[in-house]
Amino acid sequence: MIFRCWRTIRYLKWRQIYYRFRYAFPHFLNSPSISFSFFTEKLVSRFPFPLLSPPSFDGKQCFTFINQTHALEGNNWNDVSREKLWLYHLHYQQYLLQEDCDAAYWVRKWIQDNPPYQGNGWEPYPISLRLFSWIKVAIQKKIVLDEDVLSTFSRMVSRLYSRIEFHLDGNHLLENLLALYLASYFFEHTDFRNRRIRERIESLLKKALDEQFLEDGGHYERTPMYQAILMERIADLLNIVDRNYCPELQDKLVIILRRGMRWLNTMAPFGRIALFNDSAYNGTPDLNGLNPYVARILNESVDSLVQPLDSMIPSGYIRVGCGDWTIIQDVGPVGPDHQPGHSHCDMLSFCAWLNGQEIIVDSGNCTYRKGEMRQYCRSTRAHNTVTLNDMEQAEIWASHRVGRRGYPVVPQIECSSQRISMKSGHMAYHFLPGKPTVVRNIILDNNRLMVEDRVESNHEIVCASYLHFSPNVSIQKIGKDIIVIADSRRIRISSSVEGILEKGYYCPDFGKIIENTVVRFVFKNKLEYVLTPI
Known part of the structure; x- marks a missing residue:
């Protein structure tokens, strides 16, 4: 067992080891408050957001994720009898975009039932995806972001910033940084500290993008499912964030999206991905919806040219x-x-x-x-x-x-x-x-x-x-x-x-x-x- 552990950790970056130990003692970590004025006038998108996964909410109390259907009993968002991945999907709140979902109710319910910083929903990865969900639904369904929602939004951003998943790296780190970049778009940057935070987020994101996306457009974890998920996330970001906001980074995201979609379509010869590595169809955004969505974002076709x-x-x-x-x-x-x-x-x-x-x-x-x-x-x-x-x-x-x-x-x-x-x-x-x-x-x-x-x-x-x-x-x-x-x-x-x-x-x-x-x-x-x- 000791030798197997050594054969595992010997490949890690020193940064991963450092943050693994640092995050092992959460009582010594603070979640610094990142206060900012939320620019509600920025809550616009160039195009509607498509729902790229099958409906997971029945319009009442039942949710279906990973082929398992369960009712949300009371306020138990962290039922230990449920699989961790199922609970994660519940906290992502990507179902808010469904037409039959009362998004404002479910945002408020999440806030009421999940006090800071308790449960799966306050872990960095679910926070990252939920930040996107809340912004997208605020734009699409015109829900009002009252003081309680904005206060929770600020807490989530602060929590995520203090728990960036450097110890895991990979797609988790990238999701954290993409979410923080989206949140920083709504910061009021007159305060020096917030401006410094924004600059650090942008610097970390640029480095992560350069490292994680390869010359052929593929993400370095070599998993078609996660490639598709990241392509949707980058497309959403470009749909929301103004092109003149950090132009250098925006241009980089456009290039990555273009190359990445070509890679993804090459790995899906007949409309469905090849299931290499940790890939599953019901975890992958629907390519029949993702392709036209990205085509609108890029203003060009993204279909892969089939070569011999x-x-x-x-x-x-x-x-x-x-x-x-x-x-x-x-x-x-x-x-x-x-x-x-x-x-x-x-x-x-x-x-x-x-x-x-x-x-x-x-x-x-x-x-x-x-x-x-x-x-x-x-x-x-x-x-x-x-x-x-x-x-x-x-x-x-x-x-x-x-x-x-x-x-x-x-x-x-x-x-x-x-x-x-x-x-x-x-x-x-x-x-x-x-x-x-x-x-x-x-x-x-x-x-x-x-x-x-x-x-x-x-x-x-x-x-x-x-x-x-x-x-x-x-x-x-x-x-x-x-x-x-x-x-x-x-x-x-x-x-x-x-x-x-x-x-x-x-x-x-x-x-x-x-x-x-x-x-x-x-x-x-x-x-x-x-x-x-x-």
């Missing part, structure tokens, strides 16, 4: 299309070394579509609660990749921890009009005797999908390669071959070793687990299999 080859090497993904096949492969590391909490053991894994229908899928993610299913969703065997000696690519533990991890080798890509070849590999298993390297070559040629897995080692190793199929297809075994029956096509899988049909789990949403079919190939050093439409 789209290499997003900084993010570690490659998307290819050839014949009737579309493939997205993960050729990147587990994530930023200092924050791999949303990463899975999925190096060299891929998803495949035939004529737009999902055939080979990522297992997705159904929960953040520590336990068997959380461990499964993050595991190597839950992905379309190779395990050695039944060990994990990375030392995943708890709910969001990663200890030992390995790194990929630079992929080699060859592309012609009729043939695409992607050769990639990783050294994640170098901790095993013989320091084995896993190499995968994916070839699209003559409408066939060919995969060659090779393990380079001078020691004998038990190798297994997995294929996870969509629950919307059926699988039959005919002799040594496997037949996949899709809506309009059949696919024959021929392999150098006989595939074994097993039960697996497909988790497209939080709170949803669907049984599916998995094919496992057990081999020694080399495996070849071919998927041919028939």
Whole structure:
């Protein structure tokens, strides 16, 4: 246990360690009061705010989040019998934009039932999202921000400013800073201290944006769901904040939004994201609403141009299309070394579509609660990749921890009009005797999908390669071959070793687990299999 902890914390930034200890003693922290005059005349937006998630409020007392429906009993916003993620969604208050929601009532009720600084709602991440929710609903529904609301707004901003999640970093830190930047837009900056706070927020946000968004537009946690969430947040910010307010930062946000949306659409070939890492459909803003919303913000189309080859090497993904096949492969590391909490053991894994229908899928993610299913969703065997000696690519533990991890080798890509070849590999298993390297070559040629897995080692190793199929297809075994029956096509899988049909789990949403079919190939050093439409 001690060594595993060391293998985990050795990758952290010193700032993360410092703030982890600092926030561990909250009694020694104050929440400084940031007093400001709220400019209500700034409560305008260029365009209406779309509701990009399914309705979660029934108009009375019941809320549905992560496929769980519960009533809010009295003033118990922090029911310990509820999953933490469910409670977080309750406190985000993104349901305030629903037409059947009395937003003014629910804002007042939250204030009455959640005194400072008690419960989940006063944690930094829920504060960040709720600040956006309150501003958006104040603009959209013209609710009056009375003295009580503005006083609570000030307390939330003060609390967030004193608890910025430097210890977590990643998307949490970015959400904190985006919310503080939005709040600072409404500050009266004649007071020196408030002006200094604003300048610090802007400086921190610029640094975070530069670090977290890569050259190809992807967020460095490499998770399509969080990419979409951050794109919505940045679009909301640009919709509200005047372009002349901090022009340099506003221009940076425009560039990030443009690149980020292209990345997101590339990772969603047919309107839905590929479920790499901690992605789930019901946690992702609806792209059918997000795309036109961002197009209005940018005054330009944001649809991704489909190319035969789209290499997003900084993010570690490659998307290819050839014949009737579309493939997205993960050729990147587990994530930023200092924050791999949303990463899975999925190096060299891929998803495949035939004529737009999902055939080979990522297992997705159904929960953040520590336990068997959380461990499964993050595991190597839950992905379309190779395990050695039944060990994990990375030392995943708890709910969001990663200890030992390995790194990929630079992929080699060859592309012609009729043939695409992607050769990639990783050294994640170098901790095993013989320091084995896993190499995968994916070839699209003559409408066939060919995969060659090779393990380079001078020691004998038990190798297994997995294929996870969509629950919307059926699988039959005919002799040594496997037949996949899709809506309009059949696919024959021929392999150098006989595939074994097993039960697996497909988790497209939080709170949803669907049984599916998995094919496992057990081999020694080399495996070849071919998927041919028939």
